[in-house]
Amino acid sequence: MIHSHAVRDRDPVRIALTGANGGYGRTLLAQLRSTPELVPALLVEPDADGMRRTLAELGLDAGAITDGADVDWSGVDVLIEASGKVAAGTGYATAALEHGVHVVMVSKEVDTVAGVALAARAAEAGLRYLPGDGDQPANLLRLLDWVTATGLEVVAIGKSGEYDLVLDPATGVVTQAGATVHAPGLVDLLDLGADVRATLARRAELVAGLKRSAAADLCEMTVVATRCGAVPDREDLHYPVARVTELADVYAAREHGGLLERSGVIDVFSALRLPDEASFAGGVFAVVRTGDPVTWELLRGKGHVVSRDGRYACLYWPYHAMGVETPLTVHAAVDGTGPAHAPSPSVLLAARTATALDAGTEFTVAGHHHEIDGVTPVVVAPEPGAAPYYLLDGARLRRPVAAGELVRLDDLEGLAPGPLDAHLFAQAQIAQAQIAQAQVAAAATEGVQA
Structure with missing residues (x-):
């Protein structure tokens, strides 16, 4: 949800931030200097001295710093949970909701275990439980909202891996987050060629020495899938090594030369680029069916990513700015604006x-x-x-x-008992849904027989 600057003329919104001295916490605290209506009232961080040094560097005079053992929720309006720890994060979020505090969930690990239960608890209490803007799940859901609102049919949604594969064509060296492999053969594979799947397979072989898949990626895609009903095309995701300009061809149906066995999937790709090309920056994408060929040939001419056969197009946001974007979610939580995207135990x-x-x-x-x-x-x-x-x-x-x-x-x-109980709540929801489906089916059968 995008707000105008007028929203800043309001009573201060008091924030509690867990994992406050981590990388995400730093980006958020730095941004709060530009959003004076949002006040860091409580910082949960075991390293109090390190937290004070960070605050001094940022020129911030924040409220209390606690190690989390004793949190006073009376002076908090919104919790931003960024501990990354399932047991601790579930505990913080549960306590916040019990005290009438909205929750912005940045810890994707927590959400994949306890998100369904926490969202249900929030709804019951009239509170918001939202994924945080600036991380890929919330950004991808926002892109998906926009795409579906236009009426476009979504074929695949996803993100790039955290780090690009940068190929130096002069040396054949591929670099990913400081790690390198010598893959001169990749220079000859910069074009997809006629056989997309064969090219992708060969690229993957050449960069096999790099770690391209990560639990964090699948975790983020799970957060998205539970909120929109998308499914993986394969349980470990495809992870194609692809250039941004190729995504509409790569995420096409197999019958059209692409990877996909079905539509409506989540996936992650490894962004391949040259040193002087812009990064995808761990951004998000949606591949859609084009419909009218004249429209999309016009858009191709304006630089949009359209498949070679014209059937598919890729719309994308090549960024995720972490805590820089999260103030948007804080406002949405307090004001009750924007979609809630309540999770369900679909995957x-x-x-x-x-x-x-x-x-x-x-x-x-x-x-x-x-x-x-x-x-x-x-x-x-x-x-x-x-x-x-x-x-x-x-x-x-x-x-x-x-x-x-x-x-x-x-x-x-x-x-851990707290996360376990939360997961069992989601399992109970599945069982209840199955019973309801069976009852509907039985009633339909009886109606036909009658």
């Missing part, structure tokens, strides 16, 4: 074992991409008893699990 970010795992194996979320050793994140249809990927954090196996299996709740012990 599950699950954990599939990468190898056979022994009883006693412990799981910990770690690293920049918030991943768990021993298991692979997959986006699947909800399956009774399957454990959410990020619910595994801090848990351990109570029995062996073979390679290639989904980790199930019954396989685990030491699960």
Whole structure:
């Protein structure tokens, strides 16, 4: 939801921010200097000294700093949850809603486990529970709102991976976030050619030495899917190595030379570019059916991304500015404006074992991409008893699990109770929906027989 500057003539909105001294927190706090109507009233950060240094650098005089053990919600209007920790984030969000505080959820890990329950709790209390603008899920949902409002038929939506693949054609070196591979053959594959899938397969082989998929990507796509009904075309996503100008050809139906087995899918691509080309910047896209060929040939001439056969086009926003954009969500939460995008348990970010795992194996979320050793994140249809990927954090196996299996709740012990209860709430919603569907089907059958 985009607001005019007039909205700033209001009583101050008091913000609590968790994970306040992280990278996201820094971008938000810096932006609050330009939005004086939004006040950082409470900062939850274990590193109090580091937090004070950041505030000094920014010239901010924020309110209380706490380690989170004792939060006073009486002076807070909106919680921005950015801890990235499922147990802690679920706890903060639950407490905020219990005290009449709106929640802007930046911790996508929390949302994939507890989002359905938290959104239901918020709705029951007359509060807002929203994904934060500036992160890819909220931005993609905003783009999707715009695209569908125009009447365009969506074929695929998604984002690029966090870091581009930058090819130096003079040396054949591909760089991704400081990591490099020597792939001179990629220079000859800068054009898709007649066989799109063959070109994409060859590109993937040449950059296999780079880590292109990340749990964070599948997590973000799960946040989107639960709010719009999109599904993955494959559980681990396609991750094509593609140039921005190719997206309308890449995300075409297989019968038209593209990757897709179906329409209405979520996916992630690795953005391939040359050093002097602009980055996709982890931005978001929507591939649509074009309809009238004359219209889209006109738009192709103006530089829009249209497939070679004219059937598809790609609309995209090549940015996600993190906390710089999140003030928009804070206003939407307080004013009740814009779509709420309540999540439903339509897909599950699950954990599939990468190898056979022994009883006693412990799981910990770690690293920049918030991943768990021993298991692979997959986006699947909800399956009774399957454990959410990020619910595994801090848990351990109570029995062996073979390679290639989904980790199930019954396989685990030491699960955090708050997130577990929230997930079970979502499972109960699925069961209730199935019962209702069965009753409708039975009634229809009786009507036909009568």
